[in-house]
Amino acid sequence: MRGNLSDVDLRMLRTFCAIVEAGGFTAAQARLNISLPRLSVIVRDLEVRLGYSLCKRGKSGFQLTEQGQQTYAAAQELFASVSHFQDRTTSLSQRPRETLLIGAVDALASFEAFPLVRAITALRKVTPETGIELHIMRPDELEQAVLDERLELAVGAFHHHLSGLNYTPLCRERNVLYCSDAHPFFAMKDERLSVDILSEAVYVDRGYLSESRRPHQLRFQHFVNAYTMEATALLIFSGTYIGYLPTHYAQPWVDRGRLRPIRPDSLSFEAQFECIVRQGLEQKPAVSRLQELLLA
CATH class of the missing domain: 3.40.190.290 (D-Maltodextrin-Binding Protein; domain 2)
Structure with missing residues (x-):
């Protein structure tokens, strides 16, 4: 990629990674809420920016080129480094010592059998210094946010089980x-x-x-x-x-x-409501504790 890495480049890379993780353009359009023509334009612009082809589409289905595979792997390393930077800088701010980034679907306040409220109450009693950021999203957005490590844990009714996520039944x-x-x-x-x-x-x-x-x-x-x-x-x-x-x-x-x-x-x-976290990550103690409380 010639020149400096811009915010636009990062957005295009995240979109490309989402397409790869969804298994193709068609499956990714619903998850990203972006039309097929727009997805094609984004990937084409990224290919122009990089100077090589990332993937092939046709009767044989969606396939990454060798450069596309290496670009996807490099992007994952990049986003992991960005997440690490965010964690380091957050620890230097005036925010609580540990802040959990969690997500849920909407219309849960009336769902008395749903354990999230009780789990948060119990967690705050045990670790009152732990902060909570709760984001309300669609099920597909929650899955993508956990995959991208923008959320650490999410709860909802998920209609597909995506690779890269652990799903635990709740209620x-x-x-x-x-x-x-x-x-x-x-x-x-x-x-x-x-x-x-x-x-x-x-x-x-x-x-x-x-x-x-x-x-x-x-x-x-x-x-x-x-x-x-x-x-x-x-x-x-x-x-x-x-x-x-x-x-x-x-x-x-x-x-x-x-x-x-x-x-x-x-x-x-x-x-079926489930709790999801990303596979292969060492979870914060508070995330693991919240999972335990959700299942208790």
């Missing part, structure tokens, strides 16, 4: 299909809401999945994407969409008559 969350009091289905009995009738409705899909995975093989003809539970709820409240929400999150609105579950006995599903 399960029940999800049910809902409509609002403004939707035509609200006044209809469950017996009338067959799979065929439901499939004609406009569905709120979870846009962070790289493929359309809908419970019970429901095949909606029309759908829109949402990337958080809050966004899903807002679209459902519009009265023009139906979608899945966690029961703990939706229950207050059900009690007030704003939402109704649709065929909860036959169309519900459970999401």
Whole structure:
């Protein structure tokens, strides 16, 4: 790479590494929330900056060139050095002696069975000097942040198990299909809401999945994407969409008559919540302790 290494170069390298770790451009676009054409432009610009080809795409699939393999390895060393620098400089600042960088999905405050709040409470009692930075992200963003070492630990319902991460089961969350009091289905009995009738409705899909995975093989003809539970709820409240929400999150609105579950006995599903950390890293004592508390 000719010239100084710029912030743009670092961003392009991180994007390239994310594509490699996802196994190709198509899988990476959902994780990064970047279109395929834009990903292609970023890699092409990086190749121009480096002066050589990084990868090949075609009928045989995504393949790294020899230079691409060496560049990926060098980038991992670079990002590890940056993380080490951040750790050293953080220790010199006025922040708490140790700060944990953790992440979680949204809509967990009402999930009483979820152990994160109790684990943080217990950790702070044992080590009150430990600071906490909690970031709310989508599941795919959490996985990428842990892989990039921007987060040390994350909790959520993850739909794929990526290489480079350790997944530890925590608990399960029940999800049910809902409509609002403004939707035509609200006044209809469950017996009338067959799979065929439901499939004609406009569905709120979870846009962070790289493929359309809908419970019970429901095949909606029309759908829109949402990337958080809050966004899903807002679209459902519009009265023009139906979608899945966690029961703990939706229950207050059900009690007030704003939402109704649709065929909860036959169309519900459970999401497995897990704790993730990066493989091959020596964890901080506080990270290991938090893991233990989550499982206790």
